[in-house]
Amino acid sequence: MSTIRITKQFNFETGHALYGYDGKCKNVHGHSYKLSVTVSGKPISDNTNVKFGMVIDFSDLKKIVNEEIVDIFDHATVFNKNTPHVELAKELMDRGHDVLLVDYQPTSEMMVIDFAKKIKKRLPNNIKLHSIKLQETDSSFAEWFAKDN
Numbered sequence: 001m002s003t004i005r006i007t008k009q010f011n012f013e014t015g016h017a018l019y020g021y022d023g024k025c026k027n028v029h030g031h032s033y034k035l036s037v038t039v040s041g042k043p044i045s046d047n048t049n050v051k052f053g054m055v056i057d058f059s060d061l062k063k064i065v066n067e068e069i070v071d072i073f074d075h076a077t078v079f080n081k082n083t084p085h086v087e088l089a090k091e092l093m094d095r096g097h098d099v100l101l102v103d104y105q106p107t108s109e110m111m112v113i114d115f116a117k118k119i120k121k122r123l124p125n126n127i128k129l130h131s132i133k134l135q136e137t138d139s140s141f142a143e144w145f146a147k148d149n
Ligand SMILES: Nc1nc2c(c(=O)[nH]1)N=C([C@H](O)[C@H](O)COP(=O)(O)OP(=O)(O)OP(=O)(O)O)CN2
Pocket: 018, 025, 106, 107, 108, 109, 136, 137, 138, 139, 140
C-alpha cells in the first residue's frame, strides 16, 4: 500500500509580543494564525475496519490538534516567561485574561517547534508527523519538516 500524506487546516486568533525585538512586533498585538498539519501513513486496507481507506480520520487529527493547540492558543496572549513580560502576564491573568507563558520567544519559528512536539506525542505509532506550516500573516509563515529535524 502506498504511503500518503494528509493535511488538516486550522485557524486561531492569538496575541503575542516579542520582548527585546527591534521592530513593531515588540508591542502586544495579535494574528489570525493559519495552521496546516500534515501527517503520513498507509491507508487502512482492512475493509471491515470503520476507518477503511483512511490514513487517520480527519476528525481524529482535528481532535488532537484542537486539544493540544487550538483550544489553548485561541484568544489567548502568549508571552515568553523568561522576560519581564511575565509581570504584564500576571496582571492580565489576575484580571481574568487568558494568558500563556511559554519558555521560548513566541515567533512563528518557535511556535512550530512547540506544536510539533505536542502533536508527535499524541499520534498513533503508525502515523508520522510530516510537516507543520504556521502562517502569521498573508505573507509570513514558518514550516517544520520531520526530514529536517
Ligand atoms: N522570522 C520572524 N520574523 C518575524 C516574526 C516571526 O515570527 N518570525 N514575527 C514578527 C511579528 O510578530 C509579526 O508577525 C510581523 O511580521 P511581518 O511579516 O513583518 O508583518 P507585517 O504586517 O509588517 O508584514 P507585511 O509585509 O506588511 O505583510 C516580525 N518578524
